[in-house]
Amino acid sequence: MKKRLAVSLMLCLLLTSCVSTEIIDEVPVVFIAGFDKGSEGKIKGTISLQRFKPNQEVETRTFQAEAHTSKGLRNKLSGVPKPITIGKMAVMLFGEEEAEKGVLRVLDSFLRDPASGRLMYIGVVEGSAGDLITEEFEYLQGIGPFLQILIRQSIEYGNMPQNNLHLFDYKYYGKGMDPYMPLLKKNEDEIIVSGLALFKGEKMVGELDLEEMFMFTLINKNHKAGLFEVALSDGNFATLHKVKSHVDYTIDNGNTSPEVSIKVDIKANIAQYTGDKLDDKIKKMIAKEFEEKIQKDSLKLIKKFQDLQIDPLALGDRARSQTRQFNFSNWEDQYTGLDIKIKPTVGILESGIID
Amino acid sequence: MENNRKKDLLVSSFLVMFIIHSNQVGVGILGFPRYITQYTEQDAWIVVIITGLIFHVFVWMMYVILGDDNEDIIDLHKKWFGSWIGGFLNILFMLYMLLGAVIVLRTSIEVIQAWMFPELQTWIPAIMYLLLTYYVLAGGFRTVVGVSFFGVILPIWLITTAVSPAKFSSFTNLLPVFDHSLKEFAMGIKQMTLSYLGAEILLFAYPFLKNPKKSRIWAHLGIMGTTVIYLIVMVISIAFYSDEQLQQTIWSTLVSWKMVELPFVERFEYIGITFWCFVIFPNLCLYIWAATRIGKKTLHIKQKHFSIVLLFLVFLACVMIATREQIDMLNTVTASIGTYFFYIYVPIIFLYSVIRRRVTR
Amino acid sequence: MRMLPKRDLAAELIDVKWFQKAPFKKEMTLDEMLEDLSKSSDFVTYHNKRSAISYTIIYFASIIDPAQLHRNVLPKLNECEMKSLEELESKIPIQNLEITSDAKKIQERLMNGYLAVRLSNDSNVLLMDLSLTKSRDLSAPEIEFSVMGPKEGLIEDLQTNMNLIRRRIPHPKLRMKQVTIGTVSKTKVIVIYIEDIASEQNVNTVMQRLEDIDFDIIADSSFLGQMLEDNSFSVFPQMIDTERTDRITGHLNYGAITILAEGSSNALIGPINFGQLLVSFEDYYLGWNIASFFRIIRMFSIIMSIVATPLYVAVLTYHFELFPSKLLATLISSRSDIPFIPVIEVLFLEITIDLLREAGARMPSKVGQTLGIVGGIVIGTAAVEASLTSNILLIIVALSALASFTTPVYRMTNTIRFLRYPLILFAHFLGLIGIALFSLFVLVHLIRLTSFGSPYLAPLYPPRLMDWYDSFFRLPYVMQKKRAHFFRTEKVSRFLDKKEKKRNSLDFDEQ
Known part of the structure; x- marks a missing residue:
């Protein structure tokens, strides 16, 4: 009897489909979404859907709507078959104005939704994010996957610091640090990375250009960066590649008058040199000039941060980890006036297979 | 023959490791770091170790309480306090076990509802789980232990996934070490106790071990295993999240699974939750098994019939609990009962047993 | 059949000893019996009155050896x-001569190709074995084919099979015990084990269960397999059916018990584990x-x-997020x-494969071979072309069908194929949780499953590390010093x- 009961119960269960399905080819899959400032304090959202045809071709369609919340946007997107799923969203973009107003009202729903991934890349677009997404570029896979690859490659092989939704969230909530995002730009008929957008809390307050971003990446964390061109004092140029940095932050007297010193140990290979012969002397010179450049530029960079009252280098957090009973309010009072020392050392490892 | 058959029901003493370990690790591990870091921030991992050590002491005490005769706590209650008071204590125990089962089942269903199927009605997985539980109970204690054995072995590889969030972690978050007051540590330990609850199953499983005296070392190893796993989860959580962020995250372990990216699988949390079904199931079986043992010994109802009643009660309770707040409240209640049980009841009865044995000798 | 009480039907099905013997009822006299048998046209009773004392010879012409009758008996x-x-x-x-007056025994012997001689109307008869067995020749095993190793399979003749096994184990303790089962078929069943190695408890269990069987016909040893199993509701085989003599030998040596039945080219081995x-x-x-x-x-497959x-x-119904974007594109466009x-x-394709x-x-x-090719290629491609299934699914289904055939035990292959269907339904209704x-x-x-009382999942659970040398992997023979604990x-x-001692003392460059 028990068994029969169990069996009939099971059958009942199986006959009543209990949860709503999300069949792979029926749900619209959003790969990229952009958010701009809309009218009357609303958010203007733009999404781009991929449609995959049987012959492996991809068709992209974009939709736009305005609402007060990003979840509300999903309702407003008439013309898109429901349910819209953000499970595979790879890139999220913000228009510059929206970023200056604050990104959390959009991000909140993505952080709250278990369906969204946290490895999603987020970025700020110079101008309007919606325009960038609706623009017809000639990317084979559509703009979403393209941007995902662009940002990933810039992080892995280029000069961009590691970043994604999780790390933004981490820095947003973390004390003694501030988040940043890559800054993208439309350049004629392609999209390029134009620098780094700096945030104070959820609001964008400044930006770094590409060279500043490289400096930032070098001194922020241990990093394997891409190429960098050094202009030498003798008029020649040297290109360094596989620039590897090892950073060491020491912060003393964190609770009284903090002293910050940053040791940056850099190893690089020379990929190109415009002069005649690359001998040891010139190698040393290149290293020396690179050191000076780092010294000068990064101090300028830190000054910029201090003026903006932001801390993307997470100095506050590093101070916390090196100070017992760390006092954040004291740190914040002193931060803008801190004297920070940088000691870069550059070593040249290889210079290719010719001298 | 009778003796022989009885012997067939026993399990090897080293399996006590899996019994204790699988009953301790449950849904708690998916979100416990935020409750501990609330008080001790970067020092929370020390709390994990200290609480682990405290539980080693509790296990030692429990072995002393159980003594040399093959008796479980139900017999001892009756022997020491008579059938009325002892019976009353046993019934309390039974309610506690049922509460444990309800929490485990309801919380795990909540995880499924929150992460995978928001529209899923509670009764569907509940009834499936409970039917399975009955099937396990009908197989006797050996099957229950088998389920807890596989509940540990099958999902053990999930530990390796800690590598992925580690890539995005900053381990300087763990510094400076020992930067909190004793009071904060104490608060942390109190919170941490909830995650270590479950070791009390030893009081019931004891007479089913082939060589109870030699099982001691294995019981301690079980606690140690739990400590190591909690420690890994805690360290990763501290390094992976910033402090405020962790306080915001209800299921921190699940969120950190979002970082796993394999060539053919992304969004690992779905696979994690799937395997978690194997982790929480032994909890359910062990708790209800213990409850039916009490029913058999104090109320003299056959386990066969009593388990159906209990399963039905658990089912009703699960269906009636609907919101996150109720689940949270239930967790808090169980946590405090469990804490009182370990920090007050166990030491008292430990002293009582020592004194009583000395007097009778 | 007994009347079933109203309560628990399913439990009854297990509890009732369906195939247990009822006590034997009526005795027949010799003459009644002979008269009864003579209703068959191949039954011969030849009465010779010319000799000194008149005698009768009685036999079934269809199952005795006429050459032997004429050469050895009649003269x-x-x-x-x-x-x-x-x-x-x-x-x-x-050799096999016997004098008896037991009508039942005489009948049994006659049915097995004995000839009976009766003097005048004496109640005693002399029984002699003139049975003739015709059987096919030995051949290579067809179901359990192997590239290496002996190509010797069992055949339908019990004598030959026993001969094959005893030749492989010429050990004095190799025991073969006979039981006759089947009210109609009277099948001879042989239980083989090596005393000292096989546990007595297991042997007793097997003998007891065999002797208790009451069934009309035992057409093949697999009948016995199903009746002997601990849990006949399970889809998992609790005994191995094999036709390979080397496999039988190996299992006997570990302490397992083998059951042969007359007329069956498969032996049963038990107890086994997963x-x-x-x-x-x-x-x-x-x-x-x-x-x-x-x-x-194989395990992975x-x-x-x-x-x-x-x-x-x-994944396709509920959790498409699991796929990386690139894979997703391929999948969506194929679907x-x-x-x-x-x-x-999926059900459409799975059922197609099972039909094939x-x-x-x-x-x-x-014809079968052609059918496989035609079915596989034509139906598969046509289904994809007609957009009934996606080509990725076709690959998955074909692969999993292939994988199911890597299992060396045929009954297990069926189990695997069967288990898929409920799992597909559960997957449809609750996704990964299902x-x-x-x-x-x-x-x-x-x-919960056991095979003759031994745990089915051993040595995994209950865990016995010592038994692992030959389970999911196989260690070299040097390390297989002990027989598995599993067989008790x-x-x-x-x-x-x-x-052991010698090996440790040697260093490199020392021989």
Whole structure:
């Protein structure tokens, strides 16, 4: 009897489909979404859907709507078959104005939704994010996957610091640090990375250009960066590649008058040199000039941060980890006036297979 | 023959490791770091170790309480306090076990509802789980232990996934070490106790071990295993999240699974939750098994019939609990009962047993 | 059949000893019996009145050897002046001679190809074995084919089979015990084991269960298998059916018990555990490392074969986020024209494959091969072209079908194919959680299952590390010093350990 009961119960269960399905080819899959400032304090959202045809071709369609919340946007997107799923969203973009107003009202729903991934890349677009997404570029896979690859490659092989939704969230909530995002730009008929957008809390307050971003990446964390061109004092140029940095932050007297010193140990290979012969002397010179450049530029960079009252280098957090009973309010009072020392050392490892 | 058959029901003493370990690790591990870091921030991992050590002491005490005769706590209650008071204590125990089962089942269903199927009605997985539980109970204690054995072995590889969030972690978050007051540590330990609850199953499983005296070392190893796993989860959580962020995250372990990216699988949390079904199931079986043992010994109802009643009660309770707040409240209640049980009841009865044995000798 | 009480039907089905013997009822006299038998046209009673004492010879013409009758029996009968059966017994050059008056026994013997001689109307008869068995020749095993190793399979003749086994184990303690089962078929069943090695408890269990069987016909040993199993509701085989003599020998040596039945070319081996279903006997002919590797592949393929299509259903119906974007694009475009939900698509293809398999098995082997090719290629491509299934699913289904056939035990292959269907349904209704819940059910079932009282999942659970040397992998023979604890054998050691001390003292460059 028990068994029969169990069996009939099971059958009942199986006959009543209990949860709503999300069949792979029926749900619209959003790969990229952009958010701009809309009218009357609303958010203007733009999404781009991929449609995959049987012959492996991809068709992209974009939709736009305005609402007060990003979840509300999903309702407003008439013309898109429901349910819209953000499970595979790879890139999220913000228009510059929206970023200056604050990104959390959009991000909140993505952080709250278990369906969204946290490895999603987020970025700020110079101008309007919606325009960038609706623009017809000639990317084979559509703009979403393209941007995902662009940002990933810039992080892995280029000069961009590691970043994604999780790390933004981490820095947003973390004390003694501030988040940043890559800054993208439309350049004629392609999209390029134009620098780094700096945030104070959820609001964008400044930006770094590409060279500043490289400096930032070098001194922020241990990093394997891409190429960098050094202009030498003798008029020649040297290109360094596989620039590897090892950073060491020491912060003393964190609770009284903090002293910050940053040791940056850099190893690089020379990929190109415009002069005649690359001998040891010139190698040393290149290293020396690179050191000076780092010294000068990064101090300028830190000054910029201090003026903006932001801390993307997470100095506050590093101070916390090196100070017992760390006092954040004291740190914040002193931060803008801190004297920070940088000691870069550059070593040249290889210079290719010719001298 | 009778003796022989009885012997067939026993399990090897080293399996006590899996019994204790699988009953301790449950849904708690998916979100416990935020409750501990609330008080001790970067020092929370020390709390994990200290609480682990405290539980080693509790296990030692429990072995002393159980003594040399093959008796479980139900017999001892009756022997020491008579059938009325002892019976009353046993019934309390039974309610506690049922509460444990309800929490485990309801919380795990909540995880499924929150992460995978928001529209899923509670009764569907509940009834499936409970039917399975009955099937396990009908197989006797050996099957229950088998389920807890596989509940540990099958999902053990999930530990390796800690590598992925580690890539995005900053381990300087763990510094400076020992930067909190004793009071904060104490608060942390109190919170941490909830995650270590479950070791009390030893009081019931004891007479089913082939060589109870030699099982001691294995019981301690079980606690140690739990400590190591909690420690890994805690360290990763501290390094992976910033402090405020962790306080915001209800299921921190699940969120950190979002970082796993394999060539053919992304969004690992779905696979994690799937395997978690194997982790929480032994909890359910062990708790209800213990409850039916009490029913058999104090109320003299056959386990066969009593388990159906209990399963039905658990089912009703699960269906009636609907919101996150109720689940949270239930967790808090169980946590405090469990804490009182370990920090007050166990030491008292430990002293009582020592004194009583000395007097009778 | 007994009247079933109203309560628990399912439990009754297990509890009732369906095939247990009822006490024997009525005795027949010799004459009644003879008269009864003479209703068959091949039954011969020849009465000779010319000799000194008149005698009758009685036999079934269809099952005795006429050559022997004419050469050994008839001349002797006529030669000697038969005063008594005892005298006759001493003259006739045939081994199995017997004098009895037991009508039941006589009938039994006659049915088995004996000839009876009766003097006048004496109640005693002399029985002599003139049985003639015709059987096919020995041939290579067809179901359990192997590349290496002996190509010797059992055949339908019990004598030959016994001969094959005893020749492989010329050990004085190899015991063969006979039981006759079947009220109609009177099948001879032989239980083979090696005393000292096989546990007495297991032997007793098997003998007891065999003797208790009451059934009309035993057409094949697999009948017995189903009646002997601990849990006949389970889809998992609790005994191995094999036709390979080397496999039988190996298992006997570990302490297992083998059951042969007259007229069946399959032997039953038990007790077994789950791991042994993954063992192809060829593993023992290959090196241990290679064999272990293939065993692990086989295990992986079993898991894959069971869960591949259910996973497809679960992921495509509920959790598409699991796929990386690139894979997603491929999948979506392959599915974009298909009108069905994934579960229908999968069931359609799975059933197609099973149809092909069934059809292939029922057809003569040459037609069967063609059928497989036609079915596989034509139906598969056509289904994809017609957008009934996606080509990715076609690959998955074909792979999992292939994987299911890597299992060395045929009954296990069927189990695997069967298990897939409920799993697909569960996957459709609860996605990955459904798969997990059903797997839990299977796991609990396996934990509870026993084979002659030995745990089915051993040595995994209850865990016995010592038994692992030959389970999911196989260690070299040097390390297989002891017989597995699983068989509860008393004689544990397989060979004496001589090397241990010597090996440690040697350094490099020292021989």
